[in-house]
Amino acid sequence: MKKSIILFMVFSFLSVQLSGCASYNRQFANRADMGMFSGCISGMIAGGIVLNLPGAGMGCILGTGAGYFIGERIDKKLGTRREALMKYKVKDNEEKLYVEEHTIAPQNAPMSATIKTSVQYTIIAADEGRKITVTEKRTLFNEKTGFVQLDERRVLRTQGTYESTYTFVVPENVSRGDCQIITTISDDTQTKTIVSHFTVV
16 A cells, blocks of 8 residues: 555656656756656656665666656647648648658767757648648668667647657767668658758767
């Protein structure tokens, strides 16, 4: 019973942290850092109470990983369907996907640095009420490591313009020089591929 109450408190703490609470004085560089911190603390508490002292360390490690993955994606809706129709036209029974912008920063980064890659795209259909399932996939290519899948997800979206941002840490096993981030955005009928570059220094 005691463990159940404590676990409830831990997960409540984690939920508050991940919701973007800014009352804590520590300054986080991004939501990924905040997620890692709250995941680490929650994992350590849960591990220490439920699994004893060694479990605290393992809980900290697992919690950090969970926090990082929760915090690495950021989505913004930039425009509505009505605004999209001012830029693009669709015919009867048609569904369109347009990739408009993509960025990666920084352009030069050492190993273990944090890279932020963003893509902006618009989805629109003739049917005003239709929701569209979009698959976002990001792959890292480096001469030494070859192709490494970073992230893949399917998300159901209302029509409009979106910015999808993904943050990751440069792996330590990559070679110095050019790296490519291959971003694929697709729905049921179309696929768009964008290649961005950064340099490991």
